[in-house]
Amino acid sequence: MLTMKDIVREGDPVLRKVAEEVSLPASDSDKKTLQDMLDFVINSQDPEIAEKYQLRPGVGVAAPQIGISKRMFAIHVEDENGQLYSMGLFNPKVVSHSIEETHLDGGEGCLSVDRDIPGLVPRYSRITVKGTNLEGEEVTLRLKGLVSIVFQHELDHLNGIMFYDRIEGFTDKLKKELN
Numbered sequence: 270m271l272t273m274k275d276i277v278r279e280g281d282p283v284l285r286k287v288a289e290e291v292s293l294p295a296s297d298s299d300k301k302t303l304q305d306m307l308d309f310v311i312n313s314q315d316p317e318i319a320e321k322y323q324l325r326p327g328v329g330v331a332a333p334q335i336g337i338s339k340r341m342f343a344i345h346v347e348d349e350n351g352q353l354y355s356m357g358l359f360n361p362k363v364v365s366h367s368i369e370e371t372h373l374d375g376g377e378g379c380l381s382v383d384r385d386i387p388g389l390v391p392r393y394s395r396i397t398v399k400g401t402n403l404e405g406e407e408v409t410l411r412l413k414g415l416v417s418i419v420f421q422h423e424l425d426h427l428n429g430i431m432f433y434d435r436i437e438g439f440t441d442k443l444k445k446e447l448n
């Protein structure tokens with residue numbers, strides 16, 4: 270099973286690479302990896318298992334975070350209405366998004382970042398995502414709220430983007446206003 274020792278921390282170049290598409294149908298090896306990632310996120314939210322293995326309670330993890338530069342991630346998160354999104358996705362992509370933006374009021378963190386970085390992270394309020402799930406089906410998902418933010422955070426990992434790259438500092442704002 271995956272534990273925190275398998276999670277790559279910031280500074281490792283794998284977190285800054287653009288990950289490779291997974292060739293479909295997925296190999297047994299890629300399916301096992303993605304299933305292990307989904308189990309990791311589910312385990313991290315189980316108080317007993319999380320305590321026993323010292324897991325940070327995660328809502329998602331992307332393959333580069335376990336050192337695998339492939340376009341796949343797993344998420345396990347309930348949305349505002351209590352709808353559970355629990356899945357592994359191969360080659361996810363945003364096919365459309367709202368212009369409107371949103372953010373988590375407390376900012377974001379990351380399983381690969383062992384420090385608190387203040388600042389709001391702008392995300393699209395709504396996105397439509399396509400990908401292939403562990404059963405090999407192509408899925409289209411229309412997402413908003415927390416689930417949409419988690420997807421965008423994980424998708425960024427597949428493109429070598431860390432959440433703090435998106436935090437707009439006051440000086441950036443000032444520069445924009447002055448230009």
Ligand SMILES: CC(C)(C)[C@H](NC(=O)Nc1cc(F)cc(F)c1)C(=O)N(CC(=O)NO)CC1CCCC1
Pocket residue numbers: 325326327328329330331334373377378379380381415418419420422423426
């Ligand atoms: C890094 C950590 C703080 C563990 C973070 N969890 C998290 O944000 N939980 C959460 C947030 C809420 F808004 C409401 C709630 F119920 C639980 C997380 O798992 N990730 C996953 C990650 O690092 N993936 O690469 C970071 C999240 C920040 C925004 C989306 C994912």
Ligand SMILES: [Zn+2]
Pocket residue numbers: 378379380381422426
């Ligand atoms: Zn992250």
